[in-house]
Amino acid sequence: MINIAILGAGTMGRVHGNSYLNVENARVAAVFDFDEAKARRVAAVHNAKVYADFDEMIKNEVIDVVDICLPTYLHKEFALGAMQMKKHVFCEKPIALSIHDANEMAGEAEKQKVKFSVGHVVRYFPAYSRAAQMISEGRIGVPKLIRTTRTGAYPSFCWDDWYSDRSLSGGTLLDLVIHDFDWIRYNFGDIERVYAKRASGGDSKKLDHCLVVLRLRNGAIAHVEGSWAYPRGSAFGTTFEVIGTKGQIEFSSRDSVPVKKHILQDNSAQIVPDSPLFSNEEPYTAELQDFINSIVENREPNISAEHAVKALAISLAAMESAKTGKAVTLGGRA
Amino acid sequence: MMKKIKVGVISFEHMHAVSYTSSLIKIPDMELAGIADGDVPRGREMAARFNTTYYKDYRELLKTDIDGVIVCTCNLLHEPVVVDAANAGKHILVEKPFAISYKGAQAMLEACRVNNVKVMTAFPLRFNQAVINAKKSVDNGEIGKILCITGINHGKIPSGWFLDKTLAGGGAVMDHTVHVADLMRWFTGSEAETVYAESGNLIHNSGIDDCGILCIDFENGVFGTIDTSWAHHKNYTIWPEVYMEIIGTEGVIEVDAFRQNQRVFAENGIQDEVWGSSGDEGLVREFAEVLRSGRAPLVTGVDGSRAMEIALAAYKSSESHKAEKVIHISY
Numbered sequence: 314m315i316n317i318a319i320l321g322a323g324t325m326g327r328v329h330g331n332s333y334l335n336v337e338n339a340r341v342a343a344v345f346d347f348d349e350a351k352a353r354r355v356a357a358v359h360n361a362k363v364y365a366d367f368d369e370m371i372k373n374e375v376i377d378v379v380d381i382c383l384p385t386y387l388h389k390e391f392a393l394g395a396m397q398m399k400k401h402v403f404c405e406k407p408i409a410l411s412i413h414d415a416n417e418m419a420g421e422a423e424k425q426k427v428k429f430s431v432g433h434v435v436r437y438f439p440a441y442s443r444a445a446q447m448i449s450e451g452r453i454g455v456p457k458l459i460r461t462t463r464t465g466a467y468p469s470f471c472w473d474d475w476y477s478d479r480s481l482s483g484g485t486l487l488d489l490v491i492h493d494f495d496w497i498r499y500n501f502g503d504i505e506r507v508y509a510k511r512a513s514g515g516d517s518k519k520l521d522h523c524l525v526v527l528r529l530r531n532g533a534i535a536h537v538e539g540s541w542a543y544p545r546g547s548a549f550g551t552t553f554e555v556i557g558t559k560g561q562i563e564f565s566s567r568d569s570v571p572v573k574k575h576i577l578q579d580n581s582a583q584i585v586p587d588s589p590l591f592s593n594e595e596p597y598t599a600e601l602q603d604f605i606n607s608i609v610e611n612r613e614p615n616i617s618a619e620h621a622v623k624a625l626a627i628s629l630a631a632m633e634s635a636k637t638g639k640a641v642t643l644g645g646r647a
Numbered sequence: 648m649m650k651k652i653k654v655g656v657i658s659f660e661h662m663h664a665v666s667y668t669s670s671l672i673k674i675p676d677m678e679l680a681g682i683a684d685g686d687v688p689r690g691r692e693m694a695a696r697f698n699t700t701y702y703k704d705y706r707e708l709l710k711t712d713i714d715g716v717i718v719c720t721c722n723l724l725h726e727p728v729v730v731d732a733a734n735a736g737k738h739i740l741v742e743k744p745f746a747i748s749y750k751g752a753q754a755m756l757e758a759c760r761v762n763n764v765k766v767m768t769a770f771p772l773r774f775n776q777a778v779i780n781a782k783k784s785v786d787n788g789e790i791g792k793i794l795c796i797t798g799i800n801h802g803k804i805p806s807g808w809f810l811d812k813t814l815a816g817g818g819a820v821m822d823h824t825v826h827v828a829d830l831m832r833w834f835t836g837s838e839a840e841t842v843y844a845e846s847g848n849l850i851h852n853s854g855i856d857d858c859g860i861l862c863i864d865f866e867n868g869v870f871g872t873i874d875t876s877w878a879h880h881k882n883y884t885i886w887p888e889v890y891m892e893i894i895g896t897e898g899v900i901e902v903d904a905f906r907q908n909q910r911v912f913a914e915n916g917i918q919d920e921v922w923g924s925s926g927d928e929g930l931v932r933e934f935a936e937v938l939r940s941g942r943a944p945l946v947t948g949v950d951g952s953r954a955m956e957i958a959l960a961a962y963k964s965s966e967s968h969k970a971e972k973v974i975h976i977s978y
Contacts, residue, residue: 457850458849458874460799462797508843508845508862508970510864510872512794512795512894514792520896522794522795522894524795524797524862524872526843526860526862532849534845534846534847534849536860538892540899542894544897544898544899556850556878556879557850558850559880560880561878561879638841638864638970640843640969640970
């Protein structure tokens, strides 16, 4: 049994915690959060220990894996600390705020001979993995035009409103569409060139909308859109469209809803959508199961540190392009 | 008896001529006075179908007492035909793209100005009811101030002269940029400043650009992207796709211009048949009103030129990999 310590008991900590209930060969042994009450809520499900002090937790508990669900700007500090204690590290995306930090984390994992992976979970969303599989089997020929969207309201549930500070979160270009950057690059090829725009306004720093044009090294082009500009309460949704030389695939999460509940809430009818999955198909469970398996089988995890660094490089190029108004050439570096 | 206003149609090279002509003959005070087409079998067929006089040479049609012409030649011929029509004193509705070069657009606008004729560009989406309602909502401030727009104009690959760069002036980027570019200008009330584009012959191996994504910066700070691709495969269930997602400071409006459709499953496949207004009828009714009243059209030749200028800048950017300044011709 592999013992997990979850760092950060916010939204992602809770999601990972619930997923571990269905991950084989793993149990959550401890939960750390600066806010002990929050940590307690996540720990209760697992009968895990609760800590508000990381060093104390590492000293007291038998931990194999540290699962970092803290805000991005804390990833490096805690990842390096855990690796130096010979812990395997699973880290939420994005890996870090800079290539320098990301490389330092990847280098430390290598040096300490621990497994290290990053939560590019979209690869494990069934619609996305099924499409990628069909495309790799040649179902639509060679992919040439790719469009993705990832849109919704500003994530107001976040702790301390840290998403709204772009120096800490990177905004939509780093925090949100890095999912699509990873999916595109991993499945369809490295990126040659990035041109990006971002809009802000209205509700001060919170509104953030980005449009990104990518040219892949293999000549394909892509349009990636991310939004925290939809009004408060809007449903989050994603779409993709991949057009190849012989056919095309389209997906919209908002249209892929097998259960629609029409129920009264506050005396007014609401439609509550539900797209349920078997527990082993649940993307976060599948992602974490692969990481646990990589430890058991002593192999590289499916999502490697190198992949995470490449996805980060695309986001950083997009942020630079949005700032300068110029296309940024990656030349296949990511 | 009601005075009839006479209109001629020059060429059915562009298939939209059928829809425009069908719309025209529904208007009580409009008379289809003749069809000119250099392609004799096609011209005769259309003249018979619409029960009107056939002319092989459009200049013969221009010599008659018609008030206006609808020009649906290939893109290359817009310039000589529109200039001749203007010199003959006829008001003009010309298919998009207005022209394929700065020089051509300039000559056309100049001829219309000198001869004091009205010229309209065929941008039927301005008369699509879904687009009109979205515009009203934006103008009413329902989404606050516009920040950016994601635009898509996908379709299937056309055939014939559309794939000949000389006759068409370009591929998908020339063909599909202009509709949404025009809507963006209309919605934002601003002119394009720079364009960045990635494009190429990626899907159909037809020797001309069939995919393109543009990113346009407008003078008022709004930006938008347009996907101009002839990307849809032959068995796709619908031909036109025109979509805009307008991000405002207070909300978002999505408009999918041909979404009023119904799915038909028949032996020859699955088809989404549009039952909503395409905009073609509204466009032709507007041309009729311009002929009737002499007032300025809601969508002009200048609008056509401005949209073309964006497409031309996009081609330049596709080569340079830089955001290129949009050159606005003066008229």
